[in-house]
Amino acid sequence: MWIAVRQRFQAFYRDLKLTEAQIEDGIGKAIGVGKALERAYNGGSSDKPPIFFVGSWGKGTQVRPSGDVDIMAVFDWSVYQRFEERAGNKQSQLLQEIKGHLLTPYPQTDIRGDGQVVVVGFNSITVELVPVFRLESGQYLMPDTNDGGRWKIVDPWAQINLIDEVDKRTSGNTRALTKMVKSWKHEKNVTIKSFLIELLVTDFMNNYQHAHHDYFWYDWFVRDFFHFMKTRAWGQALIPGTSEVVQLGGDWVGKVDDAIQCAEAACNWEYHNYEVTAGQEWQKIFGPRIPTHVL
Numbered sequence: 001m002w003i004a005v006r007q008r009f010q011a012f013y014r015d016l017k018l019t020e021a022q023i024e025d026g027i028g029k030a031i032g033v034g035k036a037l038e039r040a041y042n043g044g045s046s047d048k049p050p051i052f053f054v055g056s057w058g059k060g061t062q063v064r065p066s067g068d069v070d071i072m073a074v075f076d077w078s079v080y081q082r083f084e085e086r087a088g089n090k091q092s093q094l095l096q097e098i099k100g101h102l103l104t105p106y107p108q109t110d111i112r113g114d115g116q117v118v119v120v121g122f123n124s125i126t127v128e129l130v131p132v133f134r135l136e137s138g139q140y141l142m143p144d145t146n147d148g149g150r151w152k153i154v155d156p157w158a159q160i161n162l163i164d165e166v167d168k169r170t171s172g173n174t175r176a177l178t179k180m181v182k183s184w185k186h187e188k189n190v191t192i193k194s195f196l197i198e199l200l201v202t203d204f205m206n207n208y209q210h211a212h213h214d215y216f217w218y219d220w221f222v223r224d225f226f227h228f229m230k231t232r233a234w235g236q237a238l239i240p241g242t243s244e245v246v247q248l249g250g251d252w253v254g255k256v257d258d259a260i261q262c263a264e265a266a267c268n269w270e271y272h273n274y275e276v277t278a279g280q281e282w283q284k285i286f287g288p289r290i291p292t293h294v295l
Helices: 005-016 020-042 055-059 077-084 090-103 156-169 173-188 194-206 215-231 253-271 275-289
Strands: 051-054 068-074 110-114 117-121 126-134 140-144 150-154 236-238 245-247
Touching (some): 005 173, 005 215, 005 275, 020 068, 020 090, 051 055, 055 068, 055 194, 077 090, 090 110, 090 117, 156 173, 173 194, 194 215, 215 253, 253 275
Parallel strands (some): 068 126
Antiparallel strands (some): 051 068, 117 126, 126 140, 236 245
């Protein structure tokens, strides 16, 4: 029984991984932006500019193809003090200054300030840059231009470390399942933010009795996660490190119900070794990236 599950989900996961060329391109673009800021603010650049990866690239949950790479750039406190002396929306002014500095090395690139980030729209991938100031606690202060502007404390390392810890305890299954659920989000245009999917999958896998098993169990992983996700509709989640409360929403419940129905059917067909029929049900969730024929 279940003769196709392991091969199917192994193939699916391989298809979701970025290629080496895509990884090199994303890292190269991010480092290039970091060096440009070093030259603008420090008078010269180094091989290791003061940037680090956050978002899906920092957590290792990015799905091919990745449309953007998120980085934080650490600025000296003298920059913060200079803007604190100004009137008006200081945070917006900081983003606009950074945008201006980046237009010099990238004059043909679409660059804009957007809420909390400076967006650098390269042809192959977009770099989203958040300027931050390091606090003694190890957390960071970042600008938020909304509602007249404010400074916000964030703890990106707490989010990265949480996924690292749970992923290690679950034999690498937490990141793999996260990528699969993100693939469903993109395929079905589900209105939930990717970082909330990361939090939900981590929470689910941290307490799931089968979480340490291999790909042979992935049909159950998917089915049981969607059941779990439905129980969290209209609930809340806490951001690791800062305990900021975020709303999960629930407009996505109908699409979760559809996924549950298809996953239940697919699990049944997998049990009876109807390989193609099971694959057709999985494709109703994930689209053509998950194969029907694997044997």
